[in-house]
Amino acid sequence: MLDIQLLRSQLDSVAARLADRGVVLDTTRFQALEAQRKELQIRTQDLQTRRNALSRQIGSLKAKGEDPAPVLAEVAGLGDALKAAEADLDALLATMNEFAAGIPNLPHESVPRGRAADDNVELRRWGTPRVFDFPVRDHVDLGAGLAGGLDFEAGARIAGARFTVMRGAVARLHRALGQFMLDVHTREHGYTEIYAPYLVNAESLFGTGQLPKFEEDLFRVPRARDGGGEGAAAPLYLIPTAEVPVTNLVRGEILAREALPLKFVCHTPCFRSEAGSYGKDTRGMIRQHQFDKVELVRIEHPDSAWAALEELTRHAETILERLELPYRRVVLCTGDMGFSAAKTYDLEVWLPAQHTYREISSCSCFDAFQARRMQARFRGERGKPELVHTLNGSGLAVGRTLVAVLENGQRADGAVVVPQALRGYMGGMEVIEPGS
């Protein structure tokens, strides 16, 4: 959420910066609402002031044993007008909140302007894509050959499209990847491991910005009470990313300054409905309803947040380098960023079968945008609460990393070479043999 004061004082420049994102801010509407608000709020508060003063008078008159009847009569006349004004103000403030809650974050100055993914800017490359002297197979073919290690038919039968079953060495490789990432981030990068709920409430999703605008991307779990019917409890949602439960760890908190920064790492499954991506990445496990991800989350002092984004992104890149997977870093342009982000780096891994780089991590700084929605603060230098800054990044998406390891490590015979870094997690296994 943007600072409402900023909207009031610099509406035009806010609108201009949002325009870079391809978002049209209805400034006329905002100004109309704001004018109404001002008038209504002053009127309401004035009525409340009078009511309070008269009530206090009644109290002191009674204490002195005098007759409060005249004052009582006076205050009675206030009642209806006050109730009406309060109701109107509440409704108006709710409308304005809704308006403000739907506005995405402002891009940081360093973000390149652009309309869509084509305008993203590549910043660096690491590693050299391998040259194959045999026809490259994609992970679907490779996985099927590894004793049905990747089974999309079974996934579809059990749950539906975009679900996968892994078996044997491939399942183990998947587990190894998660363990490896967790170990590097906790042991070498100083993150605290978190285990968190996979179902969260609507407030948490509002805090990180998935709600109210993107409910259709989520899996919603209704809850019946007392056998259903009236008074059903609020629904829960399956997490689309560990960002949601982990960032919300500080929702509503006022942290001590010394407590910052908080660095968390959390390995969870992620659930996304993928509404609106029909026909996209339908083959293989690039785009699934359920996938594992190791997420890095940081709660930072505003002064350190931008340096933290660079550091966090490096932490994610470290995983790719240890796995010897060629990748590139891209900075998303204004038009391609997510709702809550002020700046985002995407890491894209080389997939030989697609002969292209594909997103495997997304690292973002949200400045105070999420913190304001969550009311996550710390006690600042002046002793007053200030909003923290939040960041997160995938370190990495485990499913896609598995795809990258399979495709990049394949041999002509359909075997897959296990990266050095993972062998300890694979019981020393160096190669996953076809049919094994």
Added chain:
RNA sequence: GGAUGGGUGGCAGAGUGGUCGAUUGCACCGGUCUUGAAAACCGGCAGUCCUUCGCGGGGCUCGUGGGUUCGAAUCCCACCCCAUCCGCCA
């Protein structure tokens, strides 16, 4: 699922209809003292919103939402959450 107790400022913990947005302690900040620190003493210290150039003035908030009342942290209703015990259970 049943029973009981409870949700108050960063923390602990008072407060059961009228200057209570709230006693007190701890923590924190400033000062006196001290070579410095500690201790002691003095002072300050919830959040948020509106208004104002500023000084200041005002509103709202005691889990959440309703209600009663001129007036609610205090009374009533509903809900949420926490603790403990019982039942069930991986």
